[in-house]
Amino acid sequence: MSSQLFDAIDNLSSEKGIDKEVLLEALEAALISAYKKNFQSASNVRVELNEATGKMSVYSRKTVVEEVEDSQLEISLDEARKLDPNYELEDTIELEVTPKDFGRIAAQAAKQVVTQRVREAERGVIFSEYIDREEDVMTGIIQREDPRFVYVNLGKIEAKLAEAEQMPTEEYNIHDRLKVFVTKVENTSKGPQIYVSRSHPGLLKRLFEMEVPEIFDGVVEIKSVAREAGDRSKLSVYAANPEIDPVGSCVGQRGQRVQAIVDELKGEKIDIVEWSEDPKVYVSNALSPSKVVDVIVNEEEKATTVIVPDYQLSLAIGKRGQNARLAAKLTGWKIDIKSESEAREEGLLTEAEDTYSEEVEDLFE
Template identity: 45%
Template sequence: MEMFENLKNVIEQVGKEEGIDKAILIEALEDAMLTVARKHFGFHRDIEAKWSDETGEIQLYEFKTVVDDLFDDEIEISTEEAHKLDPDAQPGDSIGFKMDSMELGRIAAQTAKQVIIQKVREAKKDIVFKEYNNRKNEVVTGLVRKVERGDIIVDLGRTEAIIPRREQIPGEIYKAGDRIQGVILEVHDISRGPQVVMSRADEIYLIKLFEMEVPEIYENIVTIRAAAREPGVRAKIAVSSKDADVDPVGACVGMKGSRVQSVVSNLRGEKIDIVPWEEDPVRFVCNAIAPAEVSRIRLNEAARTMELIVGDDQLSLAIGKKGQNVRLASKLSGWRLDITSESDILRRTESGKIPLRMIPGVGDANAEVLAGQGFEIAETIMNATDEQLSSVTGFSFDQMKNIRNRVLLYTEERARTLSSLKNRFRHEVDSMEFIDTLTDRQLELLKIPGVGLKLVRHLKISDIETVDDLLKCSSDDLASKLALSDDEAALILQTAKQFIEKREAQSVEEKLENLKALEQGILDMSLDEQPEDELEPETKSLESGS
């Protein structure tokens, strides 16, 4: 058959040009010939196809069972005929002989050709998949073929890759024919061939760029221990050195910043902070929050949280533009970070000067009795030992502990609410001045979900300064005072009522426990560039109208 002539040369040529192993091609040819032979001669016949390296062709062999009484000559052979092929043949033996492949004809040859083409295609796909799967986390360069629905299709030579929109650096624009670089993130084996996913936004790409630029990293003298990115804007990496004589930060920066600048140019101007790694998490977080300087840290190892206390002049630097710095430091260190200024800490301390009679749940009569025994302000209760509390006349130890818990709850909630507001509106002079005028009762209004600073301002103008004042209003009255629709006013009142009922149903201990959620809220609000956007949709119409 013409199709199977010079197969040896064909195998060598295809193997060389396509990079396919000779054994894979031979196996494909054997499978193809066997498929055609069975289709032509019948599937009930025992046929095998074997490659002959000597003749350079696929040879067909048929096997028949030796029998004394011949019944089916397509699967059996008589003992007499078998002895002509093998004198030692015995009944029950299987004896094989070469078949004439020329009988297969032209149609069978075309079928074989299609099977071979399919096998070769599958082999090529498998080779490409294995090649790129072994190159995960490797930096590659290709040409942009096209941009499709925001995804960039890249020609890597042997295959195509895709850079999804989420893996691109925001603001970058590419067109067909542009060269583009990225790291191989994933390789998927799909029906139409391997799909290579590249990334320019992943931390791995940043790390690989430094490996390419810094010989000390490639030689494993300097190690990048952690990395965090906000692609196209800012990144942080933490580095350490195995050699005491090699400064890891200096090695990454390079002479006059040459090495880090080379990385920055690949990332289209992304600012990169390089900080030294420390095993001690407190020291490391202090490095990670740079360029801000930390005064002191309050650590909660169980919750993996840290409260970083910074000077007032360092607060905006520690938080960073739109909360960038603290987010990156948190991601780099693996700890949840809360930034608090020295003035907020001082304000918390000042909360201890509040008279006991002003704290909800203590009562004027109890406050007067306690004042007569030296407990006149919150600070005295908070600093008292259990022994001092147990010796108070007229109160049991459990009653005094309950009063202390109420004092702690009130002062902590007050301090943290003020802290969140100061962080949240630190760039708005008018809002900061308004916050300073708020009474403790007005601060309570801000704890109601959906009630923001602008709404409190409107309520104050309408002589609604406490939660009780708000609940005394009817929905019609509130709608009239605040220029709201009846539905909006009713929703505010319903939310406030539900909030108060929920708080009253909780014990003091449960409220103290819930301060953890308030603490998370402080961090979230301190990172919010546009705080008023957090208001619930139902109250936004009022907020935007101020």
């Protein structure tokens, strides 16, 4: 066996980032297969590779028995003791059976098997590299598309962006660069498969982590995200330190931070509200930008009745109910919105709340 083969393995290991031992094991398996195929041997054989000398040896393993029934697998005690008088019954003996021209035959037979193992090892390396990127944001370039997927090149692999994970307001053109959220990485018989999303709420969360240092550092915490991709999203944030404004941190000076995310999401509107453990405050904040007169909480059913000024009713509900729907998703509370007029008729407003509401209305007149 020429040392050139070992040099080739060294080069493959370096170029492909594959463990050298994996390649040597593949080579051994290929050589054993080649020996059995070319020399019609069914015997139990072992291949020994010597990198220092570049030599390859094939050994046939046989069991020492009293009476031989299969000469390929067994050797008689008498024959064994001619080789070494210390052999006993049931011992295993190894006999070198390396053919003179085996190197050439083995190299040819090994090529296909080694190539296959290299491909498998490469897939393993790629899978190991990307499995840690699940639920993370990556930047890719659109390569192609078919009726089912848009294919995004992430460097060493193409990710699949399914139609259901696309933003309905977005066009995907070849060579466009975009950020995607990695939803799943799996190892299949066809190699690693990566699935990404542009509509997942996790994309919005990760974009804020990338854009807002206070979130990345853990000073400001994202509590919840509700998203209708391409149209509108709501994000609730919290800071344990009362001196830190979590909403202001996310918005940034002159709105630069949130605007960068809006631009990445092609104009998707984003409401950032402050989280509170008090459901009255939290639900009220979540219905931003509408004003709220009162929030009546039903703890058992985790439901709220929200009273808003009459002139704010349509704003609180939102177009096609979107504002109320997103607020409910964000908070995890059911939200029933009523105007002040309805609330008065149903006796839900107290005099104090009525007076407060009139003062609020005066501010807007």
